[in-house]
Amino acid sequence: MTDLEIKWPDDMAEQTRVAKGRIERAGEALRAMPLEERLRLVCMVLEDWTKADSSWRRELTVAYSEASPFHEETVREGLDAALRAWRPDALHECARRELSPILDSAFLALAPFEWTAVLAGGDLPMTTLHSGVLPLVLGSPVLMREASGDQITAKLLKRSLETRSQVLAAAFESISFSTEDVAFEELLTAPCVVATGSDQTIRSISDRLAPHQRFVAYGHQFSIGLLGSQFVLGQDSLRELTNDFALDIVRWDQTGCLSPVVIYLVGLDPTESSAFANSLTQSLNLYHEKSPRGALPTATQANLANEVAEARMRQSNGTSMLFEGIDSVVTLESDATNRPAPLHRFIRLMPVATLTALRECLGPFAGRLSSVAVSGFAPDEDEELQELLARLGVSRITKPGHLQTPPIDWPHDGMPVFSPMTRFIQSD
Amino acid sequence: MKRSEIEEEVLAWMSELTWATDDARFKKLALALFKYQYDHCEAYARFCQALGRTPDETHHFADIPAIPTGAFKEFDLCCFDIASRIKTFQTSGTSTDRRGNLHLDTLKLYEASLLASLRRNILDDLVGQRPRMRFLAPDADEEPNSSLTHMFETLRLAEGGPASAFDLHDGLLDLAALQEAVSAAGQGDAPILLFGTSFAFVHFLDATVDSAADDWRLPPGSRLMETGGFKGRSREVHPKMLRDDLARRFAIPETNIINQYGMTELGSQFYDSTWLDGSGPRRKLAPPWTRVRIIDPMTRQDVAPGEEGMIVIHDLANTGSIAAIQTADLGRWVPVKSGEEPGFNILGRFNGAEERGCSIATDIMLEASGRT
Numbered sequence: 001m002t003d004l005e006i007k008w009p010d011d012m013a014e015q016t017r018v019a020k021g022r023i024e025r026a027g028e029a030l031r032a033m034p035l036e037e038r039l040r041l042v043c044m045v046l047e048d049w050t051k052a053d054s055s056w057r058r059e060l061t062v063a064y065s066e067a068s069p070f071h072e073e074t075v076r077e078g079l080d081a082a083l084r085a086w087r088p089d090a091l092h093e094c095a096r097r098e099l100s101p102i103l104d105s106a107f108l109a110l111a112p113f114e115w116t117a118v119l120a121g122g123d124l125p126m127t128t129l130h131s132g133v134l135p136l137v138l139g140s141p142v143l144m145r146e147a148s149g150d151q152i153t154a155k156l157l158k159r160s161l162e163t164r165s166q167v168l169a170a171a172f173e174s175i176s177f178s179t180e181d182v183a184f185e186e187l188l189t190a191p192c193v194v195a196t197g198s199d200q201t202i203r204s205i206s207d208r209l210a211p212h213q214r215f216v217a218y219g220h221q222f223s224i225g226l227l228g229s230q231f232v233l234g235q236d237s238l239r240e241l242t243n244d245f246a247l248d249i250v251r252w253d254q255t256g257c258l259s260p261v262v263i264y265l266v267g268l269d270p271t272e273s274s275a276f277a278n279s280l281t282q283s284l285n286l287y288h289e290k291s292p293r294g295a296l297p298t299a300t301q302a303n304l305a306n307e308v309a310e311a312r313m314r315q316s317n318g319t320s321m322l323f324e325g326i327d328s329v330v331t332l333e334s335d336a337t338n339r340p341a342p343l344h345r346f347i348r349l350m351p352v353a354t355l356t357a358l359r360e361c362l363g364p365f366a367g368r369l370s371s372v373a374v375s376g377f378a379p380d381e382d383e384e385l386q387e388l389l390a391r392l393g394v395s396r397i398t399k400p401g402h403l404q405t406p407p408i409d410w411p412h413d414g415m416p417v418f419s420p421m422t423r424f425i426q427s428d
Numbered sequence: 429m430k431r432s433e434i435e436e437e438v439l440a441w442m443s444e445l446t447w448a449t450d451d452a453r454f455k456k457l458a459l460a461l462f463k464y465q466y467d468h469c470e471a472y473a474r475f476c477q478a479l480g481r482t483p484d485e486t487h488h489f490a491d492i493p494a495i496p497t498g499a500f501k502e503f504d505l506c507c508f509d510i511a512s513r514i515k516t517f518q519t520s521g522t523s524t525d526r527r528g529n530l531h532l533d534t535l536k537l538y539e540a541s542l543l544a545s546l547r548r549n550i551l552d553d554l555v556g557q558r559p560r561m562r563f564l565a566p567d568a569d570e571e572p573n574s575s576l577t578h579m580f581e582t583l584r585l586a587e588g589g590p591a592s593a594f595d596l597h598d599g600l601l602d603l604a605a606l607q608e609a610v611s612a613a614g615q616g617d618a619p620i621l622l623f624g625t626s627f628a629f630v631h632f633l634d635a636t637v638d639s640a641a642d643d644w645r646l647p648p649g650s651r652l653m654e655t656g657g658f659k660g661r662s663r664e665v666h667p668k669m670l671r672d673d674l675a676r677r678f679a680i681p682e683t684n685i686i687n688q689y690g691m692t693e694l695g696s697q698f699y700d701s702t703w704l705d706g707s708g709p710r711r712k713l714a715p716p717w718t719r720v721r722i723i724d725p726m727t728r729q730d731v732a733p734g735e736e737g738m739i740v741i742h743d744l745a746n747t748g749s750i751a752a753i754q755t756a757d758l759g760r761w762v763p764v765k766s767g768e769e770p771g772f773n774i775l776g777r778f779n780g781a782e783e784r785g786c787s788i789a790t791d792i793m794l795e796a797s798g799r800t
Contacts, residue, residue, distance in 0.1 A: 298725065299758055299778040302738040305725035306778070309496040309754060316478035317471050317503065 012175070013182040016143070019173045020186065023115050023141035026170035031112055031139040033167060035103065039095050041165045042137050043088035046408070048160055049129065050083045056160050057083055060125060063152045068123065070253060073291035078251050078404070082126050086408035091417075094409035095137060098418045111425040112139030113192035113214065119205065121196030121218075123149025124256050130408070131194050132157050132172060138422040141171035145187055147196075151176055192216070192421060216420045218413050221370035222341070223248075223403050225263035226358070226385070231376030233272060238279050241375060244401030246283035248373055249328070251404040253294055254343040257370050258404045261341035265351045266358055266377075277323050277332040277349055284328035284345060293327040293345050303342045304329070336361040355381065359388050370413075371396040373403045429460040431468075431507070431747055435537060438744045441717050442540045447548060449716050457744050458489035458719070461751050468507035472750055475499075489719060490730075494740045494752035497693050500528035505750050508533045517575035519692045520656075530575070530692050533748050538575075539582045541696045541745040545715055546583055549699035550653055550686055554587070554619065561592035562609050564601065564624025564632060575692045576655065580623055596624070601631055610644060619649035622678075625656040626687075630665050633673050645679040651703060652678065655688035681706075689774055693753050695745030701771050711762040711771025717744040720772055722759050733761040736775055 030038070049056050057079055064079075065072040102108045116135040120128045128150060135142050146154050154174035161169035177183045187193075188205065192214040195205050202217045209215050225245055232238070248260050263280075265273050296304070311331045314320040321332040328345035336350040336357070352358045362369070369392050377385055389397055395414040396406055409417055434457055441453070463483035466473050476482060476493045486492055495505065500519070504510055512533045519528035532538065547555050563580045571577040584592045591609060595602045613620035624632075629652075636644060652674060665673070667687065675682040683702040689712050690697035698712040698720070714720045722737040723730055731737035739759040742752050758775040 298736050298738075301725040302756075302758060302778040305728075305738065306496050306498065306754065306756060309494075310498045310502075312478055313471070313475050313495065313499045314502065316474035319502075 010182040012177045013186050016175055016177075016183040016186040019143055019175060020115065023143050023171055023173055026167070027112075027115055027139070027141040029167045030136065030141055030171040033139075035099070035110065035137070035139065038139060038168070039092060039137050041168055042133050043092055045133065045160055045164050045168070046086060046088045046091060048164070050086050050088065052084070054083070056156060060153060060156055063156070064125060064150070067152060068149070068294070069296070070294040071291050074250070074253060074294060077291060079125065081251070081405045083129075085405040091408045094417050097409075098416050102424060107426050107428065109425050109427070110139060111423040113190070113421075113423065114140070115190055116140040116142050116192040116194060116421065117187040117190035118142055118144040119187070119193065119195040119197065120144055120147040120150070120154065121198075121201065122256065123147055124252055125150055125153040127196055127218075128153040129157055130412075131196070132174075134418060135192070135194070135421050136161075136168055136171055138418060140192060140422065142173070143187065143190070144172070144174040145184070146174050146176045148178075194218075194421060214421070214423075216415070221257045221368050221413070222261050222365075223258050223371040223373070224362075224369065225260045225373040225375075225400060225403075226377070227263055227265050227268065227276065227375055228377035228381065229267035229269075229272070230378050231272075231276075233275060238275065239283065241400060242276065242279040242283040243286070244375075244399070245280055245373065246287055247401045248403040249284065249345055249347050250287040250291060250293075254345055254347075256404065258406065259343065260347065260373060260403060261343065262348045262350055264336065264358055264361075265349055266355060267353060268351065273332055273349065273351055274321065277321060277330050280347070280349075281323040281325045281328070281330045284325045284330070288326040288328065296344060300342070300344055303340075304344060304346060307331075307340065307342045307346060338364065355384055355388060362388075362392055365392065367393045369394045371398060371403050371406065373398055373400040375400050429464070431464050434460050434464065434744075435534075435747050438537060438717055438747070439540055441744075442537075442544045442715075447716050454716070454719060454744070455489055457717075458492065458742055458751065459483070459486065461744060461747060462486060462489075462492045464747075465507050465750055469505060469750065471499075471503045472505060489742055490721060492742065492752045494742075494754040495750045496754045497528060497691065497756055500530060500693050501526045504529065504531060506531040506533070507748050515578075516573060517578065517692045518573040520574070528692060530749055535578075537745045537747055538578075538695045541715065541717070542579050542582060543586055545697055545699060547587070548704075549701075549713060550621070550651060550703055551587060552704070553649075554621075556587075558587060558589040559619055559621055560609060560613050561588040561621045561623065562606055563592075563594045564596055564606075564622065564628035565594060566596050566599075567594040570597065576625070576690075579690075579697075583623070596628055601628065601635060603632075603635055606632075607643070610646060613650070614645065614647050617647050619647055619651070621650065622646075622652040624654060626654045626665075626667075626670060627656065629654050629670065629674060633670075633677060636677060639677070642679070644677050650678065650680055651684040651686065652680065653686045653688055653699075655690060655697075687712075691753075691755065693746075693749070694741060694743050695747075696743045698772075701769065705768065708764060708768050709762050709771075711764070711773060713769055713771050718742060720759075722761055722772060731761075733763055736760045738778070739772070739774070 048054060061076045061079055065075045102110050118131045132142055132144055144154050158169060158172055161172055188208050193209060194216045195202060196218040198220050202219055206215055231241060308329055311320055311322045315322045319334045323330040330347055332349045336352050339348060352361060372389055372394050374397055393414060395411050437457055466476055466483050479493050481493050513531040515532045515535060517530045561584055565577055565580055568577050568581050595606045610620060671682050671685045674685055683706040686700045686703050688697050688699050696715050696718050698714055701708060701711050701713050719742040721730055721740040723740055725738045736758050739755045739757045744751060756777050758778050759772045760775055761772050764770055
């Protein structure tokens with residue numbers, strides 16, 4: 001007898017190969033289109049998604065609300081705010097800014113990748129939309145593996161592309177399978193791979209790619225708030241400020257990389273800190289009325305219960321303060337010792353005496369911080385603050401209430417928007 | 429009741445050969461212990477007061493406030509003058525981690541509990557016969573603050589034969605010594621008992637992957653106990669896969685592989701049922717001087733059998749610290765037939781287990797705070 005190994009054809013791998021063949025063919029028509037035309041069409045599609053009465057956004061809101069654990073109002077508000085911050089003209093300007101050496105040069109030209117594999121990560125729709133359209137502008141067709149928690153956005157994007165351009169639509173396909181599938185290996189043969197995911201996922205993909213393949217990786221990060229002592233303690237202004245911070249916390253129930261997990265209180269005295277914590281709790285309660293926290297799995301409930309119990313233990317022994325809202329938790333810690341962030345509307349306030357002390361406690365997060373919401377600092381502290389955050393690799397500094405609504409040309413993970421996803425060729 | 433009186437009764441319970449659930453006995457001791465701990469551990473008393481629970485108004489053990497295990501990293505939760513401690517067990521972690529401390533002024537209950545459980549759940553037919561035992565763990569010289577090492581050493585002294593020893597030194601598995609012990613046991617056709625951490629057994633499997641089928645065959649009646657998680661220590665292996673691989677490598681039935689659920693903060697441990705009850709579902713059995721609750725994290729009410737919930741344990745062996753412990757684990761009661769001993773399964777830890785959107789903030793914060 002001989003050992004006979006029978007390999008059954010993998011259906012998903014086969015589908016991926018076929019899809020890849022289709023988009024490669026579609027890529028020829030895409031590249032035949034001038035860059036300016038591709039950019040114009042993508043901006044039109046973007047306009048369709050971002051305008052005030054966007055039917056695509058409405059459809060996504062309904063479908064995504066049904067499929068995700070978020071409350072419908074959280075989805076509606078989150079999508080409205082995020083997508084309306086994406087101005088098509090900003091994308092146009094960004095493309096001109098980044099690609100002008102090519103557009104204006106007689107010697108340089110774009111050499112688009114034959115195709116781009118996009119491995120969508122995270123469960124929020126914006127990443128899918130963003131990474132789905134950018135390669136199309138650059139003339140590279142996209143084969144996207146949908147995020148496990150969002151099997152809706154990519155399909156809607158495809159349909160929206162169809163209404164504006166058959167060429168663009170043909171150059172975009174999405175599929176869904178797990179990272180263990182043979183189909184995944186097929187996707188990793190792309191000359192350009194764009195991925196969002198955890199360190200482990202990014203490392204695992206990177207290990208499987210050849211040096212000649214382009215790999216654009218967006219890692220898992222988190223965001224924070226910084227409140228300086230110059231904030232005004234008056235009732236109205238304090239409530240306005242905490243409403244803004246609360247908005248950043250409740251959006252997507254704090255589960256995105258743009259969600260703040262800690263607000264550092266820099267140089268505030270205990271009375272100010274306590275007033276801020278109190279007001280923030282009330283602001284979070286107000287949001288509960290409009291958009292309550294979504295359903296939580298048991299593991300998340302247990303994690304939250306555990307962190308609350310630990311905070312209560314510290315509070316009862318005088319080392320922190322616990323403010324329990326209707327569906328949120330604020331802890332005012334006694335120091336800036338790093339603690340777990342259970343998310344889902346659980347925010348820690350941590351006091352630090354000075355910017356120097358802040359530098360020290362943020363040190364371990366270098367490269368992990370995405371965006372920072374800043375308020376209450378004197379103008380003469382701005383430069384030091386900016387230098388500090390730049391050193392830590394922060395890619396966006398903004399005001400409270402704006403953490404989750406970056407403009408479309410925001411340098412995600414500190415990278416330019418377009419140029420990492422393409423190649424240039426020079427003719428002397 | 430004085431602490432000494434409570435301990436005397438708990439020790440008496442531990443010495444009984446037959447495990448019998450006795451609600452009235454447990455309640456009496458649990459409430460007495462709660463009062464003692466409330467009166468003698470200030471940090472715990474303040475926690476109870478914050479919850480509005482005092483011993484005078486607590487009439488059921490389930491109402492006794494449970495301390496989250498993380499609190500052991502921040503407070504010295506003991507009911508005696510810290511100067512009189514004779515041992516401190518520390519939770520595992522790297523050198524930069526904050527570790528939890530369990531201070532003890534007596535080891536009597538800890539040792540009585542562990543021996544009673546091991547004798548009943550793993551050694552029932554070998555008590556007094558001093559079988560050969562090998563421990564895939566560091567010895568007490570290397571890990572003086574490890575509760576697991578102390579448990580193994582206590583077991584070795586109480587029940588182990590002369591050829592019993594530790595086979596993990598400076599992080600390296602002494603395969604030669606282990607193989608010699610296995611061969612010797614095989615020649616005498618006497619069962620050998622292997623104990624160790626799950627990650628040590630994974631290292632063993634990796635190191636012996638090229639061995640021949642019979643190289644590690646254990647004599648009939650041999651058995652293996654594994655415990656602990658994997659995080660940061662070795663590649664992670666699903667518990668069932670680990671058992672299957674170990675059963676194949678050692679040529680023993682899978683039912684002879686017994687997982688232990690325990691933690692530094694507890695004086696008692698919980699063992700798989702499979703040695704005692706090879707035909708029933710695999711489940712963790714609880715000693716009668718403990719009570720396991722699986723609760724809804726939000727309502728804190730007991731969940732129905734089969735539903736997942738947060739594990740809370742009341743352990744009367746914890747006389748000098750806190751008896752009611754809220755663990756960081758999810759569990760589920762296993763449905764059993766009438767007459768079968770009830771038991772539960774561990775579904776894993778909930779801290780940082782969930783991937784959230786594009787954020788993995790908990791893991792990052794955990795890393796930075798040394799709480800992995």
